[in-house]
Amino acid sequence: MDHIPPKLKEYLDTARAPLPPVSDPDEPLQIDSLGLIRLVAFLESDLGIRIEDEELLAENFATLRSLGDLLEKKKASAT
Amino acid sequence: MNNTLETDVLIIGGGPGGAAAAMFLLRQGITPVILEGEDFPRFHIGESLTGESAQVLRRLGLEDEMVRREYPIKHGVKVYGSTAVNSWYVKVSSRDADWNLYDNITWQVRRSDFDEMMQKEAIKRGAKLMKGTATKAMREEDGAVTGVQVRWPDGSHGEIRAKVTLDCSGQATFLANQKVTGPKYVGSYDKQVAFFTHVKGAIRDTGTSGPDAKDNTLILYHHKFHWAWFIPVDKETVSVGMVTPRADFLAKKQTPEEFFRSDIYSINPELKRRLPTLEFSEKVHVVPNYSYQVRGFTGKGFICIGDSHRFIDPIFSFGVTVTMREAELAAPLIRSFLDGKLDDHENPFREHEIACEKGIDNLEDMIDLFWEQPFAFATFVHSRYTEEMTDAFAGRIYESEHQPSNAIMAFRKLLKRTRTYDDDIYSVPIGSRYHPERAPLWEPESPVETTEAWIKKGSGVEKNGEAVHAS
Numbered sequence: 290m291d292h293i294p295p296k297l298k299e300y301l302d303t304a305r306a307p308l309p310p311v312s313d314p315d316e317p318l319q320i321d322s323l324g325l326i327r328l329v330a331f332l333e334s335d336l337g338i339r340i341e342d343e344e345l346l347a348e349n350f351a352t353l354r355s356l357g358d359l360l361e362k363k364k365a366s367a368t
Numbered sequence: 369m370n371n372t373l374e375t376d377v378l379i380i381g382g383g384p385g386g387a388a389a390a391m392f393l394l395r396q397g398i399t400p401v402i403l404e405g406e407d408f409p410r411f412h413i414g415e416s417l418t419g420e421s422a423q424v425l426r427r428l429g430l431e432d433e434m435v436r437r438e439y440p441i442k443h444g445v446k447v448y449g450s451t452a453v454n455s456w457y458v459k460v461s462s463r464d465a466d467w468n469l470y471d472n473i474t475w476q477v478r479r480s481d482f483d484e485m486m487q488k489e490a491i492k493r494g495a496k497l498m499k500g501t502a503t504k505a506m507r508e509e510d511g512a513v514t515g516v517q518v519r520w521p522d523g524s525h526g527e528i529r530a531k532v533t534l535d536c537s538g539q540a541t542f543l544a545n546q547k548v549t550g551p552k553y554v555g556s557y558d559k560q561v562a563f564f565t566h567v568k569g570a571i572r573d574t575g576t577s578g579p580d581a582k583d584n585t586l587i588l589y590h591h592k593f594h595w596a597w598f599i600p601v602d603k604e605t606v607s608v609g610m611v612t613p614r615a616d617f618l619a620k621k622q623t624p625e626e627f628f629r630s631d632i633y634s635i636n637p638e639l640k641r642r643l644p645t646l647e648f649s650e651k652v653h654v655v656p657n658y659s660y661q662v663r664g665f666t667g668k669g670f671i672c673i674g675d676s677h678r679f680i681d682p683i684f685s686f687g688v689t690v691t692m693r694e695a696e697l698a699a700p701l702i703r704s705f706l707d708g709k710l711d712d713h714e715n716p717f718r719e720h721e722i723a724c725e726k727g728i729d730n731l732e733d734m735i736d737l738f739w740e741q742p743f744a745f746a747t748f749v750h751s752r753y754t755e756e757m758t759d760a761f762a763g764r765i766y767e768s769e770h771q772p773s774n775a776i777m778a779f780r781k782l783l784k785r786t787r788t789y790d791d792d793i794y795s796v797p798i799g800s801r802y803h804p805e806r807a808p809l810w811e812p813e814s815p816v817e818t819t820e821a822w823i824k825k826g827s828g829v830e831k832n833g834e835a836v837h838a839s
C-alpha cells in the first residue's frame with residue numbers, strides 16, 4: 290500500500306462509508322460505478338494523477354492493492 | 369396469379385426499412401415495388417427511436433404525422449444500475465450544419481401503428497405494394513440477382529424481375545438464407561432470450577423535459593447481458609421487456625407469460641416500483657435475442673438493408689435507425705446505378721457496403737464496451753466524452769468525417785481491437801471472433817443450413833479451421 294497517499298486513503302474511507310475504513314489491502318473496496326467516477330475525478334483534480342482511458346478498468350480500482358499497483362506503474366513509467 | 373412482373377427496383381419486406389427505402393427511391397424518381405408477406409397492421413418489436421431516426425422522419429416530411437399520432441416524446445434515455453441507487457442519462461440531440469450539438473426530441477412508437485403509417489405513406493407517394501412472399505432469388509450465371517420468385521396469397525406462384533433487389537426482410541435475412549450473400553456468422557450476443565409485452569398502469573416520471581421527462585426510455589440493468597426496458601408507446605401503455613439468459617428460462621419450465629410474471633420484479637427495484645400491477649394488453653412475446661452478421665451483403669443487383677444483414681443487441685435501440693439510414697444512403701446510389709453511372713465491375717455497391725459496415729462497427733464497439741467495461745463506459749458518458757457519447761446514442765455513426773469519434777477510438781483501445789476494411793468479404797467478423805467455434809455457419813459445406821437450425825442444435829457446428837483463422 291506504499292503507493293497510496295494518505296489523502297487518497299482518507300478519500301476512500303469516506304467514499305466507502307458506512308463501511309469501516311479499509312484495513313486489508315486485498316479486501317474489495319466496494320465502491321459502485323458512479324462512486325468510481327467520482328474517485329477518478331478526485332485522483333485527477335485533487336492529486337494531479339491522470340488516469341488514461343485504457344486504465345479505466347474496474348479491476349484497477351477493486352482493492353487498495355490493485356489501486357496501489359496502478360499508481361506505482363504510472364509513477365514508474367513517468368520517470 | 370401466375371404473372372411475371374418487371375420493375376426497376378424490388379423491395380422485399382414492407383417494414384420501416386422497406387417503406388423508408390421506397391420513399392427515398394421515389395424522391396430519386398424511381399417507382400419501386402414492395403413485396404410484403406404479412407397483413408398490416410402486425411405486431412413488431414423495436415419501439416424506441418433514436419435521435420437520428422427522428423431526423424430521418426423529418427427529412428421524409430413525416431414530423432407532423434408523428435405529432436398528430438401523439439407518439440410519446442422521448443427526451444433521452446435513463447439507465448439504472450442494478451441496485452437502482454445510481455442512474456445515468458443521455459439526452460437526445462442533433463447536430464446543425466456546422467456540427468454544433470443541440471437538444472432535440474424523438475419518439476417511441478407502437479410498431480403496428482408506426483409500420484402501417486410508413487407503408488401507407490410509401491404507397492400514397494407512389495410505391496406499388498404487392499402482397500406475397502419471396503421464396504427464391506433468381507440469378508444470372510455470373511451471380512447477379514435478377515429478382516425473386518413469389519408465392520401469392522392464393523397459393524399460386526409468380527416472378528418479379530428487377531434490376532435491383534433490396535432485401536428489407538428483417539431477421540428473416542432472405543438473401544443470406546438464399547446464399548446470395550457471403551456467410552452469415554453468429555455474433556456475440558446469442559445466449560439471451562427477450563420476453564416482452566405491453567403493460568397498463570405503469571408509473572412514469574412527471575417532468576416535461578430532461579432526465580425526469582414523463583415518457584423517456586428507461587433501461588434497467590441487472591447483471592451482464594441481463595436487463596429490462598421500459599418504453600412508453602401511448603398514453604396508457606408501456607412496453608416492458610426483459611432480456612434473460614436462455615438457461616434461466618429453460619430451467620424453470622414455465623410458459624413465457626408465467627416466466628415473465630415471476631421474473632420481471634427481480635430484475636431491478638426501480639422496475640418493480642414502476643409496475644404496481646401486471647395488466648397486459650398484449651400477449652407475452654418471445655424472441656431469441658441472438659446476433660448475427662452477414663458478409664458480402666451487397667453485390668450485382670442486390671443490397672441488404674438493416675436487420676436483413678446484421679443484428680447486434682437491442683440494448684440501445686439502434687435497429688430502426690440503422691435500417692432507415694441505410695435505406696437513405698442506398699437510394700442515390702441506386703439512381704446512379706440505374707443511370708449507368710456506377711462502374712459495373714465486381715460489385716457496384718461495394719463502397720456502400722463498407723460505409724454501412726463502418727457505421728455499425730462503431731455501434732458494436734459501443735455495445736461491447738458497455739457490457740465488458742461498464743465503469744469505463746459510464747465515465748465516458750459522464751465526463752470524458754460526453755458529446756461523442758451523445759452522438760453515438762443518437763445513432764450518428766455514418767458521418768465519416770466525424771466517425772469513429774475519439775470515444776469510439778477509446779472503446780477500441782479498451783477492447784484491444786483494431787478495425788480494418790481491406791480484408792476479404794468472407795472473413796470472420798470481429799463480432800463473431802469471441803466465439804470462433806460457432807462462426808462458420810454459412811460455408812459451402814457447412815452441415816448447418818440456417819441460423820435457426822443452428823440455434824436449435826444448441827452447441828453449434830464443428831470447427832472450421834480455415835474460417836476461424838482467416839482474419
Ligand SMILES: Cc1cc2nc3c(=O)[nH]c(=O)nc-3n(C[C@H](O)[C@H](O)[C@H](O)COP(=O)(O)OP(=O)(O)OC[C@H]3O[C@@H](n4cnc5c(N)ncnc54)[C@H](O)[C@@H]3O)c2cc1C
Nearest residue numbers: 381383384385405414416501502537538674682685687688
Ligand atoms: C428484443 C428486441 C428489441 C428491440 N428494440 C428496438 C428498439 O427499441 N428500437 C429500435 O429501433 N429497434 C429495436 N429492435 C430492432 C428492430 O426490431 C429492427 O431493427 C427493425 O424492426 C428492423 O426493421 P426492418 O424494416 O429492417 O425489418 P422488419 O421490421 O423486421 O420488417 C421486415 C418485413 O419483411 C417481411 N418479410 C420477411 N421475409 C419476407 C419474404 N420472404 N417475402 C415478403 N416479405 C417478407 C416481414 O413480414 C416484415 O414485415 C429490437 C429488436 C429486438 C429483437
